[in-house]
Amino acid sequence: xxxxxxxxxxxxxxxxxxxxxxxxxxxxxxxxxxxxxxxxxxxxxxxxxxxxxxxxxxxxxxxxxxxxxxxxxxxxxxxxxxxxxxxxxxxxxxxxxxxxxxxxxxxxxxxxxxxxxxxxxxxxxxxxxxxxxxxxxxxxxxxxxxxxxxxxxxxxxxxxxxxxxxxxxxxxxxxxxxxxxxxxxxxxxxxxxxxxxxxxxxxxxxxxxxxxxxxxxxxxxxxxxxxxxxxxxxxxxxxxxxxxxxxxxxxxxxxxxxxxxxxxxxxxxxxxxxxxxxxxxxxxxxxxxxxxxxxxxxxxxxxx
Numbered sequence: 247x248x249x250x251x252x253x254x255x256x257x258x259x260x261x262x263x264x265x266x267x268x269x270x271x272x273x274x275x276x277x278x279x280x281x282x283x284x285x286x287x288x289x290x291x292x293x294x295x296x297x298x299x300x301x302x303x304x305x306x307x308x309x310x311x312x313x314x315x316x317x318x319x320x321x322x323x324x325x326x327x328x329x330x331x332x333x334x335x336x337x338x339x340x341x342x343x344x345x346x347x348x349x350x351x352x353x354x355x356x357x358x359x360x361x362x363x364x365x366x367x368x369x370x371x372x373x374x375x376x377x378x379x380x381x382x383x384x385x386x387x388x389x390x391x392x393x394x395x396x397x398x399x400x401x402x403x404x405x406x407x408x409x410x411x412x413x414x415x416x417x418x419x420x421x422x423x424x425x426x427x428x429x430x431x432x433x434x435x436x437x438x439x440x441x442x443x444x445x446x447x448x449x450x451x452x453x454x455x456x457x458x459x460x461x462x463x464x465x466x467x468x469x470x471x472x473x474x475x476x477x478x479x480x481x482x483x484x485x486x487x488x489x490x491x492x493x494x495x496x497x498x499x500x501x502x503x504x505x506x507x508x509x510x511x512x513x514x515x516x517x518x519x520x521x522x523x524x525x526x527x528x529x530x531x532x533x534x535x536x537x538x539x540x541x542x543x544x545x546x547x548x549x550x
Contacts, residue, residue: 257358261322262370263314264378265289268349268387270310284340284348285312292332296324306365313375315359315366322356322406326398327413334394334438341393349387353377355399356406373399376426377433386435386443396436403434420445 265285273281286305289312293303302320306313316325333352341347355377357370377383377397386395398407398419408416419434420442437443 257360257368259318259357260359260370261316261318261320261325261354261356262359262366262374263316263325264311264353264371264374265314266308266311266351266353266378268351268384269346273310281348282310285350288333288336288340288348288350289314291336292329295332295336296329298324298329304361304366311378313366313371315361315371322402323411323414326354326402326406327411330396330438331413337393347393349393349395351378351383351387351395351397353379353383353397354402356402372428373426373431376428377424380422380424380426380433382422382424382433382435382445386437386445390437390440390443392437392440394438396438398434398436400432400434407434418442 267281267285270278270281289305293300298316298320302317304315330352333350337348337350353374353376355370355374357368357373359366359368359370377399380397383395383397386392400421403416403419407414407419410416418441419436422433422435422445424431424433435443435445
């Protein structure tokens with residue numbers, strides 16, 4: 247894609263496509279050039295069949311994949327429809343002669359993109375790359391025994407996919423909640439040629455770790471619902487009709503969780519650890535000291 251002088255400072259609204267190859271780490275030095283050539287043949291042949299002009303496409307090599315941006319003058323519906331169909335068909339053709347099929351994960355998002363002498367950048371680029379590399383995309387490619395998985399951003403789904411169109415089937419997409427570096431996002435996944443895949447629902451897993459001396463781990467819960475109360479009750483050995491879990495302990499845990507939400511520091515590995523005996527109290531005044539701390543990523547509970 248040709249760029250005019252001074253374009254680096256200007257953002258263009260473009261479709262960003264991130265393509266990653268499955269199992270590229272297992273390719274040896276003699277296989278890699280051949281597999282990379284196959285990836286490029288698939289993509290470039292699909293652009294040709296979809297009648298997307300070569301000067302409308304920016305291709306940037308990523309070693310085991312390709313980063314693409316397509317100029318805004320090309321209809322996004324053509325890329326989400328005909329182009330993806332052609333990618334799938336050409337990929338199947340390449341795989342007919344391979345003992346180990348080539349598998350591709352494709353992430354797509356549309357947004358402002360900046361071009362410079364070294365390539366493209368912008369949040370739209372970051373998100374497309376994150377979608378292609380998301381664990382759900384990797385798991386789908388393996389679980390479905392497929393050769394292609396497509397993951398589109400929520401904005402792209404709402405603005406384009408949901409309305410349907412030629413070769414665009416919104417009913418074949420399934421939503422998934424992803425925990426990315428930028429935070430939680432919703433993405434939509436498709437395995438071309440198949441019904442909507444079955445995906446786990448809900449946000450990132452959050453669990454309450456019981457206090458010392460309690461064997462069973464409390465169930466997954468969110469501090470904003472009743473399950474969080476039940477988890478604390480379970481951790482303290484209560485929950486049979488009375489408030490032996492302790493109202494003050496729950497309030498303290500809720501406040502800690504809310505603080506983390508406000509700071510954006512509550513990843514899926516966050517656990518709450520309760521130290522002390524919560525079973526011995528009178529009117530929510532505990533006989534022994536009680537401490538509720540946060541334990542993140544195995545680093546140990548935080549001491550307040």
